[in-house]
Amino acid sequence: MSVAAIHPGAVDHHDHIHPEPTTFIGKYIFSLDAKVIGIQYMITGLLFFIISGLLAEVVRIQLLRPEGGFVSNDTYNGVYSLHASGMIWMTIIPLMTGGFGNFVMPLMIGARDVAFPWLNLLSFWIFPPAGVILFSSFLVGAPDAGWTEYPPISVQGPPGTSLWCIAIFLIGISSTMTGLNFMVTIMKMRAPGMTFTRMPLFVWAQLATALLNMVATVALSAALGALFIERTFGVPFYDPGRGGSPLLWQHMFWFYSHPAVYIMILPAFGFVSEIFPTFARKPIFGYKMIAFSSIAIALLGFMVWAHHMFTSGMAPWLQLPFMILTMIIAVPTGIKIFSWLATLWGGMIEFHPAMLFALGFIVVFTFGGITGIFLSAVPVDLHLHGTYFIPAHIHYVLFGGSIFGIFAAVYYWWPKITGRLMNAQLGVWHFWLTFVSFNVTFLPMHWLGILGMPRRVAQYRPEFQFWNDVASIGSFVLAASTLLLLYNMANSLIRGKKSPPNPWNARTLEWQISSPPPYYNFKTIPAVLKNPYDFGEPLPYIGLDPSDKEDHHHPPTPPAATHAPGHA
Amino acid sequence: MSPLIRNLEGVSLAQVTAPRTQGLGPGFWPVTIVMSIINVIVAAFIIWWFPIERWLPEAAAPAPDIDALFKFMSVFGNAIFVYVVGYLVYFSIVWRRRATDPPDAIGIQIHDHHKLEMWWTIVPSILVIAIAIFSVRIWMNLQNQIGDVLTMEAIGHQFKFEFRYPRLKTSVYDDMHIPVDTPVTLHVTSGDVIHSFWVPEVRLKADMVPGLIQTLRFTPLKVGTYRIICTEFCGVNHGNMYATLHIDSQQDFGHWLSAQVKAEGRGGGPLALNTGQAAAGQQLFGQKCSSCHSIGPFEQKIVGPGLGKLLSDPTHPNLVTGEKPNAVDISHVLVNGYQGPDNSQGKNAPAIGVMPNRQANALSNQDIANLVAYLTSLSQSK
Numbered sequence: 001m002s003v004a005a006i007h008p009g010a011v012d013h014h015d016h017i018h019p020e021p022t023t024f025i026g027k028y029i030f031s032l033d034a035k036v037i038g039i040q041y042m043i044t045g046l047l048f049f050i051i052s053g054l055l056a057e058v059v060r061i062q063l064l065r066p067e068g069g070f071v072s073n074d075t076y077n078g079v080y081s082l083h084a085s086g087m088i089w090m091t092i093i094p095l096m097t098g099g100f101g102n103f104v105m106p107l108m109i110g111a112r113d114v115a116f117p118w119l120n121l122l123s124f125w126i127f128p129p130a131g132v133i134l135f136s137s138f139l140v141g142a143p144d145a146g147w148t149e150y151p152p153i154s155v156q157g158p159p160g161t162s163l164w165c166i167a168i169f170l171i172g173i174s175s176t177m178t179g180l181n182f183m184v185t186i187m188k189m190r191a192p193g194m195t196f197t198r199m200p201l202f203v204w205a206q207l208a209t210a211l212l213n214m215v216a217t218v219a220l221s222a223a224l225g226a227l228f229i230e231r232t233f234g235v236p237f238y239d240p241g242r243g244g245s246p247l248l249w250q251h252m253f254w255f256y257s258h259p260a261v262y263i264m265i266l267p268a269f270g271f272v273s274e275i276f277p278t279f280a281r282k283p284i285f286g287y288k289m290i291a292f293s294s295i296a297i298a299l300l301g302f303m304v305w306a307h308h309m310f311t312s313g314m315a316p317w318l319q320l321p322f323m324i325l326t327m328i329i330a331v332p333t334g335i336k337i338f339s340w341l342a343t344l345w346g347g348m349i350e351f352h353p354a355m356l357f358a359l360g361f362i363v364v365f366t367f368g369g370i371t372g373i374f375l376s377a378v379p380v381d382l383h384l385h386g387t388y389f390i391p392a393h394i395h396y397v398l399f400g401g402s403i404f405g406i407f408a409a410v411y412y413w414w415p416k417i418t419g420r421l422m423n424a425q426l427g428v429w430h431f432w433l434t435f436v437s438f439n440v441t442f443l444p445m446h447w448l449g450i451l452g453m454p455r456r457v458a459q460y461r462p463e464f465q466f467w468n469d470v471a472s473i474g475s476f477v478l479a480a481s482t483l484l485l486l487y488n489m490a491n492s493l494i495r496g497k498k499s500p501p502n503p504w505n506a507r508t509l510e511w512q513i514s515s516p517p518p519y520y521n522f523k524t525i526p527a528v529l530k531n532p533y534d535f536g537e538p539l540p541y542i543g544l545d546p547s548d549k550e551d552h553h554h555p556p557t558p559p560a561a562t563h564a565p566g567h568a
Numbered sequence: 569m570s571p572l573i574r575n576l577e578g579v580s581l582a583q584v585t586a587p588r589t590q591g592l593g594p595g596f597w598p599v600t601i602v603m604s605i606i607n608v609i610v611a612a613f614i615i616w617w618f619p620i621e622r623w624l625p626e627a628a629a630p631a632p633d634i635d636a637l638f639k640f641m642s643v644f645g646n647a648i649f650v651y652v653v654g655y656l657v658y659f660s661i662v663w664r665r666r667a668t669d670p671p672d673a674i675g676i677q678i679h680d681h682h683k684l685e686m687w688w689t690i691v692p693s694i695l696v697i698a699i700a701i702f703s704v705r706i707w708m709n710l711q712n713q714i715g716d717v718l719t720m721e722a723i724g725h726q727f728k729f730e731f732r733y734p735r736l737k738t739s740v741y742d743d744m745h746i747p748v749d750t751p752v753t754l755h756v757t758s759g760d761v762i763h764s765f766w767v768p769e770v771r772l773k774a775d776m777v778p779g780l781i782q783t784l785r786f787t788p789l790k791v792g793t794y795r796i797i798c799t800e801f802c803g804v805n806h807g808n809m810y811a812t813l814h815i816d817s818q819q820d821f822g823h824w825l826s827a828q829v830k831a832e833g834r835g836g837g838p839l840a841l842n843t844g845q846a847a848a849g850q851q852l853f854g855q856k857c858s859s860c861h862s863i864g865p866f867e868q869k870i871v872g873p874g875l876g877k878l879l880s881d882p883t884h885p886n887l888v889t890g891e892k893p894n895a896v897d898i899s900h901v902l903v904n905g906y907q908g909p910d911n912s913q914g915k916n917a918p919a920i921g922v923m924p925n926r927q928a929n930a931l932s933n934q935d936i937a938n939l940v941a942y943l944t945s946l947s948q949s950k
Binding site for chain 1: 592593620623624630633634637638641645648649652653655656659660663664665669673674675676677678679680681684685688689692693696699700703704706707710711760761762764766768771772773774775777778779780782795797798799800801802803804805806807808907908918919921
């Protein structure tokens with residue numbers, strides 16, 4: 001019996017296979033294939049990651065000496081503003097949703113593509129121009145007021161601030177469209193039998209992220225539009241001297257940017273939830289709690305934005321609900337961390353670089369989460385807000401969280417994406433160098449902040465020099481350690497060993513077809529019987545074409561009349 | 569769901585290989601005990617041996633409250649971190665794949681444990697409630713701080729702090745004096761962009777938002793000098809925007825205040841613009857003005873416009889104030905500073921950056937006369 005016969009309604013739409021484009025442009029440039037678009041996102045994101053990372057090194061060179069002097073104050077302000085904007089909007093968000101979301105998610109749910117391939121194409125092609133516009137603002141005077149661009153100073157800021165508005169507005173539209181696309185894809189295009197509780201946890205994470213992208217990003221777009229109009233046409237939305245309100249921006253900005261931190265961390269939770277079972281050879285512990293806590297975090301994430309504004313000026317009593325709701329987020333986050341720990345217990349743990357980065361993620365993210373609770377308490381935040389404690393905290397959650405997650409995902413899915421293996425030994429070196437230098441770089445920033453060093457400064461008091469130098473040296477090693485990853489990737493592409501379809505013996509659907517997967521993903525859409533984490537049991541899929549694993553250079557034969565249920 | 573799928577789900581599957589060990593695994597309880605001991609020791613460090621006030625004195629009244637909350641959170645935050653990382657490392661070592669394990673060996677196949685999950689939801693929830701209650705209590709203390717014995721204002725400017733006292737007619741810059749043991753109410757706001765007022769030793773901070781007045785209440789406890797730091801990005805010199813908080817004894821504060829009052833009485837006097845020396849003005853311009861103004865044409869801006877053709881620019885016939893460019897009106901700008909629209913070409917132009925007044929720039933009458941002479945000479949020589 002064919003799969004289609006088992007589940008007629010669900011399969012019919014996806015059962016026919018479009019012919020693969022034959023031209024170079026159709027195949028690699030304006031491809032409709034989510035996998036190609038995912039790779040395009042990854043390459044573009046990697047490029048912006050390198051640029052933004054180099055900007056961070058300029059910051060750390062400037063801060064080697066209390067009087068600065070490596071670059072002018074104006075340049076320095078532009079450098080750190082574009083470092084943060086580039087990392088957040090042009091690197092982490094596009095890599096996590098656009099990159100890994102596009103490549104992995106449709107494969108994981110047994111779909112041939114995302115729901116709206118043309119929309120996907122448009123989403124991607126907005127991204128490179130947005131990045132180019134963002135970084136070209138250096139040519140006309142880069143935005144200088146940090147990635148938060150608080151008015152009124154951003155209203156008076158250099159001309160590049162308007163380019164910043166345009167770039168972030170564009171990438172926001174791209175995110176919104178991707179969010180919509182993924183939401184529909186996950187809701188409507190799962191393989192037959194893949195109920196919500198059988199979805200891989202990465203798909204759950206993408207679902208929660210898509211919700212945030214769809215709902216929150218519009219607030220940012222509105223705020224950016226108003227800032228652009230104020231700068232260009234002088235309509236005073238934000239300038240208090242002419243009747244505007246500077247706090248209006250802060251509310252709109254954080255209504256997006258707080259959910260945005262979950263846009264940047266939920267996919268990393270998804271990476272870890274896939275990598276832990278595979279390398280511990282165990283079912284993920286507490287599947288449902290991990291899945292639901294992603295949704296809980298996403299929903300709570302909408303109700304806490306003003307915890308960024310405790311010192312900004314708001315009705316004092318209003319601080320209380322934001323403080324308490326923020327603290328509550330610690331509970332679902334804790335559930336996740338404990339569940340991952342319990343997944344390790346009784347495992348058969350293999351220390352592949354992907355697993356090491358996932359383990360490192362838990363360590364640094366837990367630390368960043370705990371300092372987050374400090375900041376959620378109004379009285380403590382009154383001391384710490386605006387100090388170096390904040391960069392320390394955000395780098396523990398955004399570098400230690402998101403970027404460690406991305407590194408783990410790179411090592412994990414690299415063979416699937418490229419069809420080649422990476423050098424695992426080099427990956428282990430990369431991990432340890434990154435882990436140590438990361439902590440050397442960002443740990444001292446905590447006490448620098450507590451003891452009185454404000455953030456976003458081009459000069460600082462001489463008494464803080466020692467720990468700034470330690471942080472700077474750490475950051476140089478951190479940059480060098482990233483070269484190991486880049487070398488490993490290049491080396492693997494040029495002379496890496498060919499990867500089998502499933503090098504880690506993983507159980508999610510993307511590993512059940514050849515590496516790299518063919519254009520059409522699955523010859524026949526499989527039916528799903530269980531969630532994918534039960535090691536020691538047969539694979540919970542029926543209807544997978546055994547030849548899916550072997551050859552993808554020929555278009556599939558028309559679906560056979562019968563497929564034996566079983567696992568390849 | 570089709571019968572086929574349901575049937576397959578019911579198939580009994582291969583028995584899982586037996587776990588390596590019984591119970592919670594080798595060394596679980598000793599490791600737990602070691603971590604607990606570490607936590608107790610660290611707690612002692614945080615609370616007794618090296619508390620935060622050893623590094624950062626508590627100079628004013630809410631600081632001890634805030635530190636108490638900070639220590640409470642540090643103790644529990646540290647405990648959570650040590651347990652998470654400790655178990656992570658310990659599990660990784662004990663449950664690692666060994667060379668002797670067969671390649672198809674798998675871990676213990678458990679999916680969940682409801683009791684355990686219940687506990688790790690309940691315990692963190694209780695902890696969060698405890699932290700929330702403690703935080704709200706400290707927050708109430710902050711709201712109930714008394715002030716009002718001395719009420720004063722602090723105003724942020726690019727890149728200076730201005731302080732206003734009820735007994736003084738003119739503002740004080742860079743140095744804020746307050747008497748010890750006297751409840752202070754400090755209203756903060758800004759004259760241009762958003763700044764922030766922070767004294768680490770007081771543990772309090774409020775953003776200085778233009779058009780908005782925020783209030784801080786605290787009672788100085790320890791005589792000394794402390795840093796006032798701007799912690800909200802405010803422009804090119806944000807990193808150098810500091811002032812000094814002097815917590816004086818009652819007596820010293822009285823001396824300081826009466827000296828200020830006297831100085832005000834003596835200050836002022838007529839401006840004699842005809843005594844200006846262009847050469848002295850040129851030197852002063854280099855020290856006080858050139859970080860914001862070039863001596864090129866109007867369009868050659870740094871922060872403010874270029875001043876080289878102040879009297880002879882047909883495209884900008886007026887000063888930014890809208891007044892005619894003559895010596896007296898130029899001196900008005902130097903005395904009062906300027907903030908508002910650029911009126912040099914007519915009315916309703918967009919706002920131009922903020923220029924500090926003579927107090928902020930520390931300009932004496934002679935300084936002003938010299939600067940006016942210099943600026944006038946610039947236009948005449950071209």
